[in-house]
Amino acid sequence: MKYLIFVIFAALVALPAHADLADELDDLVGYTITASKTIDRWYDDDEKDDSFNGCSHGRVIVFTDNTTLTCAEYGYQYAYRPTAIILAKEISYQGKLFYDFKMVVEDEIYDMRR
Secondary structure, X not given: OHHHHHHHHHHHHHOOOOOOHHHHHHOOOXXXXXXXXXXXXXXXXXXXXXXXXXXXXXXXXXXXXXXXXXXOOOEOOOEOOOEEEXXXXXXXXXXXXXXXXXXXXXXXXXXXXX
């Protein structure tokens, strides 16, 4: 819990004035920070690159520990080997457990899937 408070405080201090930051954080209620990882590269059907260019639906993001998440939405952003904060929320549906993933890179939040 202390770590989550620190992350929120750091986001508020480090980010430029963001009129809708509270709205963005409100969307993350119930999620748990599960990891902090460095993005190493990405690939999709047509391309691959060693920098982070945001998300395209279906793009696979590869972290330095060789784990991956797949983008479930589009969003452009450029960064070289940025830190990604991974969040997960457990969802129960018809007696089965699923996880919804989010990835925060700098000031952008992306919908992700395994």
